[in-house]
Amino acid sequence: MYRSQKLALRYFAAAITLFGVMTAAGLLSALYYLEPTLLYNVFDFQMAKILHINTLVIWLLMGFIGAVYWFLPKELGREVEGIALAEVLFWVFCAAVAVVAAVFVFVQYGGSNQFSMWFINQGRKYVEAPRWAALGIVVVVLTFVYNVTMTAWRARRMTGILWVLILDLIPLTVLYLDAFPQITNMSQDLYWWWWLVHMWVEATWEVLIGCLMAWSLMELMGTSRRIVEAWLYIEVMLVLGTGILGLGHHYFWIGTPSYWLGIGGFFSALEPLPLLGMVVHAVYDAGTHRMQTSNRPAFYWVLAEAFGNFIGAGIWGFMMTLPQINLYSHGTQWTVSHGHFAFWGAYGCGVIAIVYLVLQQTRGATAFDSRAWKWSFALLNLGILGMVGGLLVSGITQAFYGVAQGGATLQAFVVASENHWFQSGMYARFAFGVLFALGYLALAYDLLSIGRRARVAAPAQVSAA
């Protein structure tokens, strides 16, 4: 095993741990809606939410980085360049995440001054990590870019997947710099901030997970490189064609010119079309393999990714993306419902699939199956379905009573929050959140145990014979 693959395993362990922190913080966030005075002035809702969203970003990012460190040496047949630096930075990254989380939990916030920005909270939604940590993320990502590009350079070899990956890493890095500006005009600030949030999620991350899925499908199903690369090019073309200007759906109500209503609505409404193609492809692959594979967990999680992406991003997104409807739905739990489903489908399932794929190889198990993975698969997916269903009911109630009828005043917000439909949705969200958390526990147990017993059993059988 290459050193970079050992590093990949560490990244996966950190990612799955943070997935757990994200789940716990999410469950706590859901509980505040049922008990608004919970931990009042001790650990308020906004801190739980910050922890929930930031750990979401970091666990997925760590999963992606780990996956690249796993596949890259196999792709090029050599150790990753600068691996020693990458190993050191992994621990720096983990330590920084732990320190930032501790600051969020114990310090929480400070005054409106430079000290707070540098050491407590940068104050920018979804990228709240204080500035020193944000700079640390830049260093980690730059090292990662160096590792990938220099490995390809030294190997004197490029593949289609690597070209796409390296070209994608440039905007991935540059866009993160949008976490830093201090623009006092809120419209301008949000304008650039969405470049980071949207372009990462609906452009650069989509391409990155496309590259990772291409490698995964080659290993999982033995799909030829020619086919996965052709599909990768098509995906890049379609995702970027719809995703980049789909950015406009975030510009509807932040003080930008009104032409964004048309541009954003049109391009984001196109986004389900490539996802439909992906679903057809998933059925084709599943049918060709007759649902038979040596790694059922990875296979099912890959399928879940294709379907989850279509439903979460496609169906849930299309419901609320046209400006006339978005006028009422934005900023409500309706959006939260879409966000949860889309993230889970597009990225969460993909990272879990890759972890299973890698574990089968590291544990040397030929038949990779267990009962726990089925429980985790069922509980996690049932949990997310129930959560987004509950959030949808609450969100539509908020949009109707709070925004459309009430005029988006504070009073209307309170009235909508007291509506029994809103509250029922929130109870459902919490209950299914508990199921999701149980699914996480089953997943963690399975990742620790799957394939191990088979490996231990094999020599025993040999000696018995």
Place this chain on the structure above:
Amino acid sequence: MHADLFATALLLGLFVAAGGAYGILFAAAMLRGSAALRRGASACYALQLLLAFTVCAASPLALPWKLFLAASAAAYGCIPPMIWRLLEAMHGHGGAGKHTRPS
């Protein structure tokens, strides 16, 4: 007016869901060579067209969005067969031996 818009939102969600069901059933029909699945796929697409027509005829959406939806409904009809042909061409036509068009 507000209630109409919320109904429209749900219809739009169903519109994409019907398109997805059409894609899945179409692919399954091609895999198994099943005429019943093919009919199910056609029914889903017919439902999608009906939803598009309902939104175009009865919703308060602006005209450009209705035109977009009509074009989009046509695109949904083409994508699964187009993708299927592309898949077969890439994987080698009839290579798996079982991807036959249902009678």
